[in-house]
Amino acid sequence: MFGRRSTSNAPATTPVPAGAGAKPAPRPTTGGAAAAPPRPPAPAPRTGSAARGQVSKDKVDQFNLLKMRLHRKLIDQLDLTRMVGEEETLREQVKELVSQLADQENTLLNFNEKQRLISEVLDETFGLGPLEVILQDPSISDILVNGPKQVYVERRGKLEITEVQFRDNSHLMHVIDKIVSAVGRRCDETCPLVDARLQDGSRVNAVIPPLAIDGACMSIRRFGADPITWDDYINFKSCTPEIRDFLSACVKAHLNILVVGGTGSGKTTLLNNLSTFIPDTDRIVTIEDAAELQLRQPHVVRLETRPANIEGKGRITIRDLLINSLRMRPDRIVVGECRGPETLDMLQAMNTGHDGSLTTLHANSTRDTVARVETMVMMAGFDLPVRAIRQQFASAINVIINAQRLTGGPRKIISVTEVTGMEGDIVTMQDIFAFEQLGVNGQGKAFGQFVATGIRPSFLERLKSSGCEVDPGLFQRKVLVTDDSE
Numbered sequence: 351m352f353g354r355r356s357t358s359n360a361p362a363t364t365p366v367p368a369g370a371g372a373k374p375a376p377r378p379t380t381g382g383a384a385a386a387p388p389r390p391p392a393p394a395p396r397t398g399s400a401a402r403g404q405v406s407k408d409k410v411d412q413f414n415l416l417k418m419r420l421h422r423k424l425i426d427q428l429d430l431t432r433m434v435g436e437e438e439t440l441r442e443q444v445k446e447l448v449s450q451l452a453d454q455e456n457t458l459l460n461f462n463e464k465q466r467l468i469s470e471v472l473d474e475t476f477g478l479g480p481l482e483v484i485l486q487d488p489s490i491s492d493i494l495v496n497g498p499k500q501v502y503v504e505r506r507g508k509l510e511i512t513e514v515q516f517r518d519n520s521h522l523m524h525v526i527d528k529i530v531s532a533v534g535r536r537c538d539e540t541c542p543l544v545d546a547r548l549q550d551g552s553r554v555n556a557v558i559p560p561l562a563i564d565g566a567c568m569s570i571r572r573f574g575a576d577p578i579t580w581d582d583y584i585n586f587k588s589c590t591p592e593i594r595d596f597l598s599a600c601v602k603a604h605l606n607i608l609v610v611g612g613t614g615s616g617k618t619t620l621l622n623n624l625s626t627f628i629p630d631t632d633r634i635v636t637i638e639d640a641a642e643l644q645l646r647q648p649h650v651v652r653l654e655t656r657p658a659n660i661e662g663k664g665r666i667t668i669r670d671l672l673i674n675s676l677r678m679r680p681d682r683i684v685v686g687e688c689r690g691p692e693t694l695d696m697l698q699a700m701n702t703g704h705d706g707s708l709t710t711l712h713a714n715s716t717r718d719t720v721a722r723v724e725t726m727v728m729m730a731g732f733d734l735p736v737r738a739i740r741q742q743f744a745s746a747i748n749v750i751i752n753a754q755r756l757t758g759g760p761r762k763i764i765s766v767t768e769v770t771g772m773e774g775d776i777v778t779m780q781d782i783f784a785f786e787q788l789g790v791n792g793q794g795k796a797f798g799q800f801v802a803t804g805i806r807p808s809f810l811e812r813l814k815s816s817g818c819e820v821d822p823g824l825f826q827r828k829v830l831v832t833d834d835s836e
């Protein structure tokens with residue numbers, strides 16, 4: 351059920367300093383790392399009520415006490431200064447020591463219990479403690495820790511409670527501290543909100559008391575472990591080959607594209623996939639709050655924002671980076687998300703020769719998007735009439751793609767819309783492709799069909815003159831794919 355432990359030098363979950371990037375860590379092939387020793391059987395993050403109650407609470411408490419005792423003894427006895435070598439070697443040495451310490455205990459443990467004990471003490475020592483077992487499961491996309499005793503995960507679009515628990519709040523705080531200190535940040539009463547990132551690109555947000563009333567909370571958005579590709583989009587019926595090919599032509603022809611959707615709807619994943627269509631010859635500048643994009647092109651400059659320091663100074667925003675990027679001769683600018691004053695700068699950049707730029711924006715629907723942009727621009731204090739903002743928008747954006755997480759979990763591209771211009775004070779748009787939801791099935795999952803709406807985009811000539819011609823037959827009104835999967 352679980353993937354194998356990472357064979358890289360550092361565990362997949364080791365936090366890395368901000369700016370070190372979300373590209374997959376190089377995997378050394380020396381020292382037998384390519385064939386790491388198999389991990390002892392680890393307990394599954396038991397989910398659901400059936401699994402709960404299998405082990406009596408007393409037994410769990412005893413096990414945890416024993417684990418704590420061993421961990422403490424281990425720390426007392428370890429002389430890290432004398433321990434040298436690759437992590438796998440260190441793990442082996444520590445494993446041996448834990449095994450000896452476990453034998454010295456008076457508690458009777460069967461083989462499986464002993465292996466589990468060793469594995470959990472190793473997780474505490476080298477990884478993120480109780481979270482390690484979840485982090486090794488590639489089917490888990492989000493990990494949501496609500497205080498020390500409640501950990502939810504999202505798998506295939508559905509939230510599930512797990513039986514993973516921390517000993518207490520200070521145990522959880524220790525794990526949070528381990529993550530954030532590795533990226534040069536801290537999380538304490540003066541700084542109770544913090545963003546960080548794990549080496550595999552997973553995005554981490556922590557909120558601690560007093561802001562989090564019931565104990566520290568942590569949200570981890572898994573990323574990079576098993577990235578979603580265009581093939582997945584087609585297999586999951588998140589999109590159709592026709593829509594993919596159309597989007598590919600739009601990106602190659604330097605149209606400006608905006609991905610919109612709600613929280614966790616798949617905007618960043620889509621942006622990542624759209625970027626795969628950018629030719630290798632272009633110079634790309636990416637700008638993000640937390641580096642999640644994984645561009646594979648050779649000529650990419652990656653920029654990441656920086657929070658203020660303890661004195662409240664030195665903050666570098668998306669807007670600062672965007673303005674700076676214009677002096678870096680980009681062919682394409684990819685901004686992870688526009689959510690503040692940078693929105694207007696992004697529109698201006700798109701209007702002033704930086705065609706082919708891509709970004710995302712939080713909006714509940716395509717129709718909502720213009721109003722969201724107006725609000726963001728006005729809240730940023732720019733004194734512009736609404737009509738001027740709309741004009742900027744209409745002339746900057748060519749295509750809006752709406753990503754949504756539908757009832758029951760499936761994530762889909764629910765519309766691909768062309769922005770055609772302005773009529774009076776109104777920004778005009780037309781849907782080219784759409785997902786028509788027809789209902790919700792017995793399992794509570796949305797079903798429906800992808801359709802070509804019958805409308806031909808007005809930029810077909812532009813696609814053609816850029817060498818990205820698409821078959822006009824693609825736009826004839828028809829059902830492309832029906833999704834009625836269970």
Ligand SMILES: Nc1ncnc2c1ncn2[C@@H]1O[C@H](COP(=O)(O)OP(=O)(O)OP(=O)(O)O)[C@@H](O)[C@H]1O
Pocket residue numbers: 491492571572578583586588611612613614615616617618619620761762
């Ligand atoms: N088409 C898809 N099918 C299945 N899972 C998907 C799909 N697209 C994205 N996901 C998963 O959904 C989760 C959220 O995706 P993503 O981070 O792209 O969303 P987002 O809209 O950018 O979220 P946020 O608003 O938090 O920035 C990720 O775990 C991702 O792997």
Ligand SMILES: [Mg+2]
Pocket residue numbers: 617618619687
């Ligand atoms: Mg995102």
